[in-house]
Amino acid sequence: MKSTIIVDTSPPQLLHSPFELMQATPLAGMNILLVSIKALALTLLLSGCEAKLNLEAVEQLKQQSIRRTDNFQAVVANDKTVVAVANDGVILLSSIDNIDWQRKVIEGEPSFVDVVTCPDQSFAALSMDKTVWIGSVEGQQWRPIPISTREDLLSLTCAPDNSLWLVGSFSTVIHSTDKHNQWHAVTLDEDSMLTSIQFVDAMTVYVTGEFGLVARSDDGGKNWNDIEYAPDDFYIHGAYFRSATEGWIGGLSGRIFYTADAGVNWTRQTTPNNAPIYGFKAASQGLYAYGDHNTLLKNNGEKWASISVSGKPVYIGGIEFIYSGVVILAGGVGTLLNFDFLSPSFLAEQGGQ
Structure with a gap:
């Protein structure tokens, strides 16, 4: 029986200064006091020779829309706008037709962990302080909704009916x-952190998480079937289900598992490295997986092929296809890149994948 509740949102002290030392040992203290006075005079003299602060460089840094301190967690797009969220309340916006990032910092600087688009074209973001942020279609306005719960929240999605x-x-x-x-x-009564939730359609919902937990609802989330488990208590970072029965899960050590029977049985697929997998993205070009150390993979049946991504070995926290072949990659240390997967130069670089 699943439990349901209603949540309402309304050492001893040391001598540090010369004066303290002088009180303890007058002669030694007097010498220390004289040395300190000389040091103070020298400090004041040198301070007058210091170079002036380069305020112009500081101002230029403030004008940058993307900074190295930005660690992006997710990126999504509706029909008009691309939105990427990061730590310290950072939200970056751009028109989908012309990528030119505009920087917004939300008051209070909440640390964002996820963002999604809804069928009505609005955005919804989640921050670590258990707050949902509802964004307008253009991404310019964001309304906070605190969630009253003792549990930590990690991921969110919008259902086909716009419910969150x-x-x-x-x-x-x-x-x-x-x-x-x-x-x-609702709790599934398992001491497990859920890391993802996906509506395959209006009725079929999957949640996945810690200890290999995989649970499915066939009635839009009202009730949940018996929990299935991936092999070896596999910690599932990300999941994608193509249908009610067929899906993939990814996690630590670069492992990806595939099921064709709704999680009853899982088959490990071949991946080219051991970098943790954080998520999946389906597009017209195929199914992709992304993760740590600039890992970007494309599914080729039972195997996954690596796609070369230039830049430092940081994580990729999300990808989004915005129009034919063009993809945005978001990740750590200010990583926010766009590629044209269908361009001849890119295809040649990847060996025609």
Whole structure:
């Protein structure tokens, strides 16, 4: 029996200064005091020779839309706007037709962990302080909605009916169907962190998480079937289900597993490296996986092929296809890149993949 609740959102002290030392040992203290006065005079003299602060360089840094301190966690797009979210309240926006990033910093600088688009073209983001942020179609306005829960929240999604769903610790699933006024929480009664939730269609919902947990609902999240488990207590970072029965999960050590029977059985697929896999992205060009150390893979049946990504060996936290062949990659140390997967030069570099 699954439990349901209603969540309402409304050492001893040392002598440090010369004066303290002088009180303890007057002669030694007097010498130390004289040395300190000389040092102070020298410091004041040298300070007058210091170079002036380069305020122009500081101002130029402030004008940069992307900075090395930005660690992007996700990137998504609706029909008009691309949105990437990062730590320290950073949201980057761009028109989908002309990538030119505009930087916004949300008051309070919440640390974002996820962002999604909804069928009505609005955005929804999640921050570590258990707050959902509803973004306008253009991404210019963001409205905070604190979630009253003791559980940590890690991921979110929008259902086909625009209802918002969150997952987190103690296998908790929280959702709202009334424009985010009232939230309902359900636990699967497992001490497991849920890391992803996906609506395959209006009725079929999958959640995945820690210890290889895979659970499915066949009635839009009202009830959940018996939990299935991936092999070896596999920690699932990301998952993608193509249908009610066929799907992939990825996680530590670069492992990717495939199921054709809704998680009853899993087959490990061949991957080219051991970098952790953080997520998947399906596009018209195929199915991709992304992760740590600039890992970007493309599915070729039972195997995954590596796609070369230039830059430092940082993580990729999300990818988004915005129009024919063009993809945005978002990740650590200010990584926000766009590639044309269909351009002749890129295809030649990848060996015609």
